[in-house]
Amino acid sequence: MREHGQGGRVLARGSFLEVRRDDVRLPDGASATREYVVHPGAVMIVPLLDDGRLVLERQFRYPVARVLLEFPAGKIDAGEATLACAQRELLEETGYRAREWACAGVLHNAPAYSTEGIEIWFARGLSAGDRRLDDGEFIELCLLTEGELERRAAAGELSDMKTLMGLMWLQKWRAGLWPLQWVGADRASTG
Amino acid sequence: MREHGQGGRVLARGSFLEVRRDDVRLPDGASATREYVVHPGAVMIVPLLDDGRLVLERQFRYPVARVLLEFPAGKIDAGEATLACAQRELLEETGYRAREWACAGVLHNAPAYSTEGIEIWFARGLSAGDRRLDDGEFIELCLLTEGELERRAAAGELSDMKTLMGLMWLQKWRAGLWPLQWVGADRASTG
Numbered sequence: 228m229r230e231h232g233q234g235g236r237v238l239a240r241g242s243f244l245e246v247r248r249d250d251v252r253l254p255d256g257a258s259a260t261r262e263y264v265v266h267p268g269a270v271m272i273v274p275l276l277d278d279g280r281l282v283l284e285r286q287f288r289y290p291v292a293r294v295l296l297e298f299p300a301g302k303i304d305a306g307e308a309t310l311a312c313a314q315r316e317l318l319e320e321t322g323y324r325a326r327e328w329a330c331a332g333v334l335h336n337a338p339a340y341s342t343e344g345i346e347i348w349f350a351r352g353l354s355a356g357d358r359r360l361d362d363g364e365f366i367e368l369c370l371l372t373e374g375e376l377e378r379r380a381a382a383g384e385l386s387d388m389k390t391l392m393g394l395m396w397l398q399k400w401r402a403g404l405w406p407l408q409w410v411g412a413d414r415a416s417t418g
Numbered sequence: 419m420r421e422h423g424q425g426g427r428v429l430a431r432g433s434f435l436e437v438r439r440d441d442v443r444l445p446d447g448a449s450a451t452r453e454y455v456v457h458p459g460a461v462m463i464v465p466l467l468d469d470g471r472l473v474l475e476r477q478f479r480y481p482v483a484r485v486l487l488e489f490p491a492g493k494i495d496a497g498e499a500t501l502a503c504a505q506r507e508l509l510e511e512t513g514y515r516a517r518e519w520a521c522a523g524v525l526h527n528a529p530a531y532s533t534e535g536i537e538i539w540f541a542r543g544l545s546a547g548d549r550r551l552d553d554g555e556f557i558e559l560c561l562l563t564e565g566e567l568e569r570r571a572a573a574g575e576l577s578d579m580k581t582l583m584g585l586m587w588l589q590k591w592r593a594g595l596w597p598l599q600w601v602g603a604d605r606a607s608t609g
Contacts, residue, residue: 228476228477228478228485228556228558229478229485230478230480232480238430238432238435238437239429239430239437241429241437241439241451241453242439242451242453243451243453243531244429244437244453244454244455244531246429246430246432246435246437248432248433249480251480253554253556254478254556255556257553257554259554260432260433260434261480261481262432262433262434262435263435263480263481264435264455264481264531285419286419287419287420287421287445288526288529288530289421289423289440289442289452289454290452290454290455290528290529290530290531290532290533291526291529291533291535294419294420295526295529332574332577333577334577334578334579334582335479335482335486335577335578335579336527336528336579336580337481337527337528337532337534338479338481338482338486338578339479339481340434340435340455340481341481341528341532342481342482343528344482344577345579362448363444363448363450365419365444365445365446367419381590381595381596383523386523386524386525386526386535387525387526387529388525388526388527388536388579388580388583389527389579391525391583391586392579392582392583392586395582395583395586399572404572405572
């Protein structure tokens with residue numbers, strides 16, 4: 228069932244996106260080409276405030292031409308540990324630091340044409356600080372209760388798949404079905 | 419918060435992927451570029467057998483270099499209605515036809531760099547037939563109960579985000595929380 232790469236080339240290298248085209252050998256011996264985005268991987272954080280609210284963001288997403296409500300997320304820098312990335316993105320985009328972290332898992336969001344995996348982290352014991360947005364980032368913070376987010380999801384107002392997934396995962400954890408392993412932020416950032 | 423496109427160009431046009439780079443005007447008047455995959459949109463089908471099992475597929479996904487367990491899905495053809503696409507993909511990839519269909523919603527799976535939206539359809543009243551795989555498609559059918567799929571999800575063995583999302587949506591519907599509007603396949607294919 229496996230496809231074996233037989234070499235390939237960069238189809239496009241933009242400032243943000245790299246696209247490759249590889250020749251592959253199919254399981255029956257035939258040849259085919261596969262085109263895909265080379266992505267460094269990303270993290271998403273589900274930040275849980277002590278008062279029960281969740282930290283979300285509203286952000287215009289040019290490719291889909293609309294403002295989406297999303298959990299904080301960002302691309303992994305070269306050589307960066309995923310938790311270090313999660314801590315950095317949470318701080319930069321929201322200003323929050325977290326005392327405890329738990330890795331839920333990695334999900335593939337576009338496996339037909341992107342190498343991206345999104346590692347989902349939960350964060351609790353939050354303390355607010357100043358955020359440090361990159362130039363050209365326009366992100367509005369949005370603190371919502373879990374009930375309010377569920378209401379929006381049920382109403383079809385939550386179209387970002389990773390965010391809807393984060394809410395579902397949170398509900399599974401609250402229900403005791405999908406346990407999380409929490410670690411301290413200090414231990415975490417060295418691991 | 420909106421970003422306004424100021425023209426752009428095709429960065430790469432492969433056999434499968436088209437990538438664009440647009441110049442945009444940011445909310446503060448500054449300029450930036452946005453690179454993204456132009457995608458026709460996709461559908462995913464959650465096929466419910468009368469005996470309680472679900473129809474899934476195992477397929478090697480070259481970009482992530484592994485076999486993933488997924489609900490049937492595929493790209494929308496030019497001018498194709500989304501339900502017609504769902505019916506076609508289900509038939510081609512699994513051989514099943516469905517008596518009733520329900521559209522759950524559209525989710526954005528990579529809004530930072532792809533225009534893709536995945537429309538999620540539920541299908542029931544299934545009858546088996548012959549499938550019609552495209553050349554170069556190697557897809558293994560996998561009939562699983564909802565409990566078995568949930569067990570795999572809880573064990574972290576289900577890394578395809580849309581499929582995990584489909585399972586969660588199914589559970590919400592079964593729990594009476596997220597209702598579905600079912601329509602007959604005949605009415606559906608004309609609408």
